[in-house]
Amino acid sequence: MKIDLSTHVAGVKLESYLMNASGPKCTTWEELHTIAQSHSSAVVTKSCTIAPREGNPEPRYQDLPLGSIQSMGLPNLGYKAYLEMIPALKALGKPVIVSVSGFSVEDNIEMVTAFQQSDVDLIEVNFSCPNIPGKAQVAYDFEQTDKALAAITALGNKPIGIKLAPYFDMSHFVAAANVIKKYPVKFITCINSIGNTLIIDPYTEQPIIKPKGGFGGLCGDYIKPVGLANVRAFRELLDDNVQIIGVGGIKTGIDAFEYLLAGADAVQIATCFEKEGETCFERIETELAEFMKSKNYQCIADAKGKLKPL
Numbered sequence: 001m002k003i004d005l006s007t008h009v010a011g012v013k014l015e016s017y018l019m020n021a022s023g024p025k026c027t028t029w030e031e032l033h034t035i036a037q038s039h040s041s042a043v044v045t046k047s048c049t050i051a052p053r054e055g056n057p058e059p060r061y062q063d064l065p066l067g068s069i070q071s072m073g074l075p076n077l078g079y080k081a082y083l084e085m086i087p088a089l090k091a092l093g094k095p096v097i098v099s100v101s102g103f104s105v106e107d108n109i110e111m112v113t114a115f116q117q118s119d120v121d122l123i124e125v126n127f128s129c130p131n132i133p134g135k136a137q138v139a140y141d142f143e144q145t146d147k148a149l150a151a152i153t154a155l156g157n158k159p160i161g162i163k164l165a166p167y168f169d170m171s172h173f174v175a176a177a178n179v180i181k182k183y184p185v186k187f188i189t190c191i192n193s194i195g196n197t198l199i200i201d202p203y204t205e206q207p208i209i210k211p212k213g214g215f216g217g218l219c220g221d222y223i224k225p226v227g228l229a230n231v232r233a234f235r236e237l238l239d240d241n242v243q244i245i246g247v248g249g250i251k252t253g254i255d256a257f258e259y260l261l262a263g264a265d266a267v268q269i270a271t272c273f274e275k276e277g278e279t280c281f282e283r284i285e286t287e288l289a290e291f292m293k294s295k296n297y298q299c300i301a302d303a304k305g306k307l308k309p310l
């Protein structure tokens with residue numbers, strides 16, 4: 001029996017539960033084309049800004065034994081380049097999800113308005129980049145999140161979702177969920193990297209990345225328990241008409257299955273894609289299907305959100 005891994009996010013059908021995350025290897029046309037040719041069920045673009053950006057000084061990314069740390073600083077081609085790529089990307093046959101990350105509400109209004117008029121399938125607004133010197137993460141400021149959502153959810157009919165920072169306190173899950181509930185947010189993506197962590201090389205006595213004195217976003221295995229908790233908490237707090245995309249430390253089919261139990265409608269892969277390349281999508285898909293088969297689950301809905309009480 002073939003396991004059906006198809007799913008829906010904000011009314012968009014995805015042929016499988018797995019896609020790339022905004023972040024690694026999704027900045028240029030060549031990279032996005034590679035994702036479209038892989039088993040990723042959608043093409044998600046690198047977060048864009050109004051103007052093109054080189055990003056932070058290097059070294060700004062380092063592999064770690066259980067993941068990575070990075071402070072890329074939003075290197076991207078500028079939103080107009082992604083706007084122009086959309087017809088060709090769509091022609092490759094998969095849903096396209098654009099990620100936008102303005103430095104102000106006005107920036108986000110300009111970009112969301114433009115993408116609302118495009119052929120993109122979903123718009124993910126990034127409220128949680130931790131790596132811009134002097135800029136706070138919107139997702140940690142609930143008043144700012146409220147104002148931003150009021151503005152960007154009123155610009156058209158294309159589904160809007162938001163990429164959230166990891167939260168670590170139950171009161172913050174409740175506060176974030178209460179703001180989200182006020183607006184037609186169709187999906188949330190959680191979590192972004194754990195921001196402002198520090199890895200020190202004791203031999204050189206230096207940080208291992210350069211920007212912000214070494215402070216950067218922690219990714220990969222280290223953050224999976226945080227990602228699972230965020231997906232679980234929001235699944236319990238939000239109505240079922242808000243889909244949840246899980247991200248954080250997924251590198252095997254069993255990791256993906258854990259996110260499914262927590263309540264994710266789909267998952268995104270960042271660090272594993274960075275390290276392994278685009279073959280990871282097919283590998284993880286096969287592993288997930290095999291694990292579900294071993295448990296007699298036939299489709300995503302059979303296990304979604306079905307974490308059992310202990």
Ligand code: RRO
Nearest residue numbers: 071072073074129131193217
């Ligand atoms: O580019 C980055 O430094 C970056 C972004 Br926009 C983000 O949302 N999360 C992250 O860990 N890095």
